[in-house]
Amino acid sequence: xxxxxxxxxxxxxxxxxxxxxxxxxxxxxxxxxxxxxxxxxxxxxxxxxxxxxxxxxxxxxxxxxxxxxxxxxxxxxxxxxxxxxxxxxxxxxxxxxxxxxxxxxxxxxxxxxxxxxxxxxxxxxxxxxxxxxxxxxxxxxxxxxxxxxxxxxxxxxxxxxxxxxxxxxxxxxxxxxxxxxxxxxxx
Numbered sequence: 001x002x003x004x005x006x007x008x009x010x011x012x013x014x015x016x017x018x019x020x021x022x023x024x025x026x027x028x029x030x031x032x033x034x035x036x037x038x039x040x041x042x043x044x045x046x047x048x049x050x051x052x053x054x055x056x057x058x059x060x061x062x063x064x065x066x067x068x069x070x071x072x073x074x075x076x077x078x079x080x081x082x083x084x085x086x087x088x089x090x091x092x093x094x095x096x097x098x099x100x101x102x103x104x105x106x107x108x109x110x111x112x113x114x115x116x117x118x119x120x121x122x123x124x125x126x127x128x129x130x131x132x133x134x135x136x137x138x139x140x141x142x143x144x145x146x147x148x149x150x151x152x153x154x155x156x157x158x159x160x161x162x163x164x165x166x167x168x169x170x171x172x173x174x175x176x177x178x179x180x181x182x183x184x185x186x187x
Contacts, residue, residue, distance in 0.1 A: 007174075009171065058084075060081070102146075105178065106171075116132050
C-alpha cells in the first residue's frame with residue numbers, strides 16, 4: 001500500500017529504529033509498502049521504514065532506475081535489508097551529491113567510505129553478512145543512516161549545512177511541494 005513519505009521535522013526520522021521481531025506479522029506488508037512507496041515517488045532508489053513512519057530496522061534499495069552503461073550490474077540490484085547492522089565501513093573516502101525523499105528539493109555533498117560490511121536478513125528470514133563497494137555501498141550507508149536517526153545533512157560540512165538551513169526551515173514548516181504523498185512535520 002502506498003504510504004506517505006515523512007518529511008524533515010517528523011520525530012520518527014530522528015529516532016533509532018528497533019530490530020524487527022522474528023514473528024513480526026507485518027513483515028511482508030512492510031516490504032511491499034516500502035517498494036510501492038519508493039516506486040510511486042518517481043525518483044528514489046532507496047527507502048527506509050522510518051521514512052514511512054515505521055521505526056523498525058528495514059530498508060529497500062532498487063538501483064535499476066539508474067541508466068548507467070558503465071554499471072550494468074546495477075540494473076539487477078534490488079534488495080531488502082531487515083534488521084540491518086553495519087559491521088564496518090572501509091576503503092577510500094568518496095564525496096558525492098546525495099538527496100533524500102524526506103528532504104525534497106535539495107541535495108548536498110557527503111563523504112562516505114566506498115566499502116561497507118553489513119549483516120541483515122531478507123524478507124524470508126535468511127541471514128546475510130555481505131560486503132558492498134562503490135555506489136551500492138553509498139546507498140546502503142545512506143538508507144542505514146535512517147535506521148540510526150540520521151539524515152545525510154548530518155554528514156555535510158558545517159558550511160554545507162549552513163547553506164541548506166533555509167531550505168530545511170521551509171521543509172519543516174511544510175512549505176514544500178513534491179510529486180509524491182508526504183507527511184509534513186507536525187501534521
